Each structure stands twice: as C-alpha cells, then as structure tokens.
Amino acid sequence: MRNFARHLPHYLSLFGILIAGFAGLILFSYDKGFQTVVAIATAASYVVWGIVHHYLHRDLHLEVFSEYLAVAVLGLVILFSLILR
C-alpha cells in the first residue's frame, strides 16, 4: 500500500488511460474501425506508461519492457478477437 501511495500520480494516469480506453470501446461498440484504433491506442499507451514509470523509478530493463509488451499484445489479441468476430 505504501508503494501504491508513492506511485499514486503514476497510477492515476494509468487509470485515466484505461478508463478512456474502456469508454471508447463501449461508447463506439458498433464502430469496428474506431474500436480497433481505441484498442491499439490503449495497448500502446499501456506499454508507454510502463516504460515511463520504470524509467522514472530507475528500474527499466529489457525484461520489464518485454513483460509490458507481452501483456499489451495479449490484451490486444483478446480485444481484436471480440471486436472483429
């Protein structure tokens, strides 16, 4: 919890990204093209957030980057499978 409080501004920006992505996907639920763009933007923003967050905390490594990238790819694949199905 102490860690969370220390990173609060970072997490608030992350929640902002995720809420914006969620709202975009739901509000434009029958615009496939827009949903695809929102999904890519949300996943890319998540990776960028991870890079910036760990860079500022001086613990950015290749393993960390690849973990965020893998999580974003999985999220994107799941969203695409639902949007494009």
Next chain:
Amino acid sequence: MKILKLLAHIFVPHESNNQKAKILHPSGILTLAFLVVSFQLLLNFLPKVFPRVLGYAANISPSEVVRLTNEKRVQNGLLPLAENSVLSSAALAKGNDMLAKGYWAHFAPDGTTPWSFFTNFGYRYRYAGENLARDFSNSSSAVDAWMNSATHRENILNGNYKEVGIGVVEGSLAGVDTTIIVQFFGTPQNAAATIPVAQAKETATKAPLALALSIPTLSPSPVSTMTPAPTPTPTPGPEVGTAFVSPFSSTKNLSLAIVGILLLVLSVDLIIVRRKRIARIGGRTLAHIAFFGMILAVILILKAGEII
C-alpha cells in the same frame, strides 16, 4: 507430486520460476496470445470442413421468445398472444432487410416502414408494434432486456395486441457477426376492439413519434392504399438451434477464462511477493491487474446485447 510441482511452477511464485509464476513471464503471456489466435483460426477454418458446426444464434429460438413473452403477459394479468405465422414471416423479412441494407433501426434508410412488412405479407392490422434486439446469446436475456426498458415493456404488456410473430436472423451487419431478433405484435383488423374507439383514435395520432421511441404503435389499417396480399415468400433464414458452437460466445468464454485465470494468478502473486518481501525485476503487478481488469470489463459488456 510431479503435477503439483508443475502447477506451482506455472501459477505460483517459486524458486523454480525465478519467483514469478511461469504464466506471467513474457513467454507464458505470449503463449496465451498464441492460443487465442489459434482458436480464432480454428473458428474460421471449421465452417469449411464442418459447415453445420458453427452458428451465431444457437440458443435463440422464436418459440422460446414467444413463450417467455406470454409468460410475462400472464404474470401481469394479460391474455397470452397467439403465435401468427404470417407475422413471423413478416418479422423474418424485416430482419433479412436489415442485414441486406445494413441498418439497425425501426425505419430503413430508404424510408421503408416496419408496417410495410405487415402489409406486404397480407396482415391487415388494427394495431401493430415492433421490438428489436441484437447480439443476445439466449432468448431469456433478450426478453429480460425488453422488460427492463419502459417502452419495450409497454409493447409486451399491451392489452391491445392479440398476436405475435418472431423472426431471428443471423449474418453480418456492417461487418459485425450479428443475431437479430424481430418481434412483431399485431391485432388483425377483424378482431374485436378491446378499447373504446375514441381512445384508439387518439392514440393512433401519436403513432409516428411513438414508433421512434419504441412505444407501442397504434395505427389504423391503411385499407384504402393496401395492395392485394402477396403470397408470403420469406427468404429462408438460417436454421436456428442446430449449431453446436457459437463463434462469438466461444470466443467470449475463452477470453473470460484466460483473463480470469490471469487476474487470479496476478492477485496471488501480489499477495505472496508482498508477504515474503521478494525483490525481483519485473513489471508492476497492480498495473497488470488494472489492465486485465479493464479487458475483463470490456469482455463482459461488449456486445452484451442491444435493444431498440
């Protein structure tokens, strides 16, 4: 014992997996992504080999929608509606028209009204109404959604209606695989009126606005302009209820299972790492939980069904 060790290796932070569940390593996560992609390829490939295995609306049957609608009416002290095959054919034609012209509305972009489907099939109505639903995985969730909407509920519980017809169509609507349920309500012109004529006339004048809002639409029958009733020739829709696998539902279920497992493993990881004060290089577990939580919310809400 070996299985337990393997499960611990995959799902729990342990020495064997460098204090991080193997499924949370980039290789584990990408394996899950590969699984989702493979499943989608299989879903695209299956219909070519087994054409009758896949279908969108495996769980929606018109008779079940009629049964549930009548159940709601009886619960509210109304008489059940009689299923009318002409109305069903008209509803099916309306559904196919939406797929063919790519619209999701009561009125077609070319101005075709819902009522033209009634008259085209020779149904001379005193009262008529329409409820539409799409992307519901079963009949009861669609009827429940209608009942939770004041205007659609009003249609279902309208004492003026005597008959009902349901059309269920499947296909691609603006590039999205869709199941559409069209519910047509009607009272034949020769049926005995149940409300005073004066009241009926008053309601009928409000018809155009009422339709747009999905309020029960009461229209006098256009006797003078009606053409002789053609023989109903509805486009045969796909046979509903014979499919074994619904592509959208199975995709949704697989996604739910993967995200659910990941959220569980991430939560266990968060607790164990905090308790044991394990120091490791890696991403923030809480951030991953937030990300997959968002994905979970999208899976649960996305295309959960829409009514107009």
